[in-house]
Amino acid sequence: MKESDIILDIIKKRRSIRKFDGAGIPQVAMEQILEAGRWAPSGANAQPWRLIVVTNREKLAAIAECCYYKVFKSRHVGEAGAAVVICADPDAGSQTYVLDAAIAGTNMTLMATSLGIGSCWIGAFEDQNLKAMLHIPERLKIIALIAFGYEVGKASVPPRLPLSGIVHYETYDAVDEPGIITKKKSSGPFSVYGKLLRVLFNKR
Numbered sequence: 001m002k003e004s005d006i007i008l009d010i011i012k013k014r015r016s017i018r019k020f021d022g023a024g025i026p027q028v029a030m031e032q033i034l035e036a037g038r039w040a041p042s043g044a045n046a047q048p049w050r051l052i053v054v055t056n057r058e059k060l061a062a063i064a065e066c067c068y069y070k071v072f073k074s075r076h077v078g079e080a081g082a083a084v085v086i087c088a089d090p091d092a093g094s095q096t097y098v099l100d101a102a103i104a105g106t107n108m109t110l111m112a113t114s115l116g117i118g119s120c121w122i123g124a125f126e127d128q129n130l131k132a133m134l135h136i137p138e139r140l141k142i143i144a145l146i147a148f149g150y151e152v153g154k155a156s157v158p159p160r161l162p163l164s165g166i167v168h169y170e171t172y173d174a175v176d177e178p179g180i181i182t183k184k185k186s187s188g189p190f191s192v193y194g195k196l197l198r199v200l201f202n203k204r
């Protein structure tokens, strides 16, 4: 397999896993995952990410109580083998510290996928509770958590917008915007009228 095919395969294979078997992640695999994060690019090479690896079962269960998926508590975090809390230091020398931390997280999830380890980003969490629980200094910003573990079952593949709906060449063509993927598409005369209004006012 060509290197480019391998990379695309891993990118496509990564899923958000919300059912883990509770098994721990071998130290050597965890270190590879963290190493992939460490080699992420960052603004001014400031490397503003600070990572907290949690493997203690009680602590994972307590973290799960502070995390949400839609309106529900993220029980799967409690069943994960580990959670990595991605923090960023806004004073580390990069104005793009949020982006930097997100890229480090992406590297980690892709490395995990290549190792047969599932992952799930958690962007909805109780910031202050997590900070208190994990002794995170106030000046750091928690960007996200990533739960890592071994999948139970098989997660379905959420659809992606086609390239034709998201890529614009040379100039931005607002008429072809696909809208929000989860929004139900309406049809009929009102939708045509709505579309016309949106084009006139340059809105989606």
Ligand SMILES: Cc1cc2nc3c(=O)[nH]c(=O)nc-3n(C[C@H](O)[C@H](O)[C@H](O)COP(=O)(O)O)c2cc1C
Pocket: 014, 015, 016, 017, 018, 068, 069, 070, 074, 120, 121, 122, 123, 124, 144, 155, 156, 157, 158
């Ligand atoms: C920044 C970010 C925050 C997310 N937050 C959550 C979350 O709080 N809980 C959760 O279960 N999934 C979360 N997800 C996972 C998304 O729901 C998921 O990536 C999306 O539905 C596409 O599915 P896929 O990852 O399997 O391709 C998050 C993903 C990203 C990138």
